[in-house]
Amino acid sequence: MKNNLFLSGFWTRIWALLIDSLILGILGFILGFTFENIFISMGESAKFIGWIISLTYFSILNSKINNGQTLGKKFMKIQVTDIEGKTIDLKTSFIRTLILTTPFFLNGFKIPGSDAFSVINIIQSIIIFTSGIGIIIFYVFNKETRQSLHDILMKTYVVRDHRNTSVTMMPPLKKLPFYITGGLLSLIIITSVYNFNSNSEIKELIPVYEKISQQDHVLRTTVSMNYFPPENQKPVYTISIRTDQKQEFNGKMENDPVVKETVETFITSNVYKTDQSILNIVIGSGFDIGIARKYYSYNVVKPIYQWKEVLKK
Numbered sequence: 001m002k003n004n005l006f007l008s009g010f011w012t013r014i015w016a017l018l019i020d021s022l023i024l025g026i027l028g029f030i031l032g033f034t035f036e037n038i039f040i041s042m043g044e045s046a047k048f049i050g051w052i053i054s055l056t057y058f059s060i061l062n063s064k065i066n067n068g069q070t071l072g073k074k075f076m077k078i079q080v081t082d083i084e085g086k087t088i089d090l091k092t093s094f095i096r097t098l099i100l101t102t103p104f105f106l107n108g109f110k111i112p113g114s115d116a117f118s119v120i121n122i123i124q125s126i127i128i129f130t131s132g133i134g135i136i137i138f139y140v141f142n143k144e145t146r147q148s149l150h151d152i153l154m155k156t157y158v159v160r161d162h163r164n165t166s167v168t169m170m171p172p173l174k175k176l177p178f179y180i181t182g183g184l185l186s187l188i189i190i191t192s193v194y195n196f197n198s199n200s201e202i203k204e205l206i207p208v209y210e211k212i213s214q215q216d217h218v219l220r221t222t223v224s225m226n227y228f229p230p231e232n233q234k235p236v237y238t239i240s241i242r243t244d245q246k247q248e249f250n251g252k253m254e255n256d257p258v259v260k261e262t263v264e265t266f267i268t269s270n271v272y273k274t275d276q277s278i279l280n281i282v283i284g285s286g287f288d289i290g291i292a293r294k295y296y297s298y299n300v301v302k303p304i305y306q307w308k309e310v311l312k313k
Helices: 010-034 036-061 071-076 090-105 119-141 149-154 176-198 200-204 206-213 257-269 304-312
Strands: 078-081 157-160 218-227 235-243 278-288 293-303
Touching (some): 206 218, 257 304, 293 304
Antiparallel strands (some): 218 235
């Protein structure tokens, strides 16, 4: 279609996003400093705070209400428009922003009440991860129109805020980004299915993960197993716990009730190979509101036989 638009350059748009991210980050830092304990207790739900702020910021400012310009875009002299160079309405801007932000704010989010290893969570992770990567791929490789997924779906463009004196034809969208994103999605699906079906040792840890996840004050749990050093095949089990309370250990961390309950759950499960196996407990707290985050983390490493001595005390 013919138009008189100058498409925004690659780095111009990147700098505008960095400026907007800095503005939101400063706001997030202030909120985090003020409401830290509240955000910690909210767990993963705290991300919705930053998501709502980001949706409001980008939806309103990228619409006709502010001439299609966030503060970053205004500084870099670019704006969001349709193919005719007209700024978009608030509804279109909101949906555009929703498509853009959803993969990044929901990345790693676990559906409440569901198992992290369930099929629905695996599918959710694949879709969200691929969507986020796809947005980046389209922006990098779609050099013709510089549209990413959210722009393509909403038929919008990021252009300079001044117009060409002559009318030109908008170049067609190439298929390369579609092929790259589709290939990446196929690779992720194949890898996920293979890892899930072949790693029997990880499957054995699923009951342990489920029990620890149900403990009081535990918001998020990860359980993993590696060999260290690899040539000795000595198993090292790592259990990471995120709690809903700010952690500050003044004494021995192994005496903490949450830590002791976690160790007891692991040992009674009998999933470890020998008493010489290593158990690494990582316990932390903090918040992530999407536009700002802060974490505290502590860990203690002991062989299983030493952990058994701790439990006897």
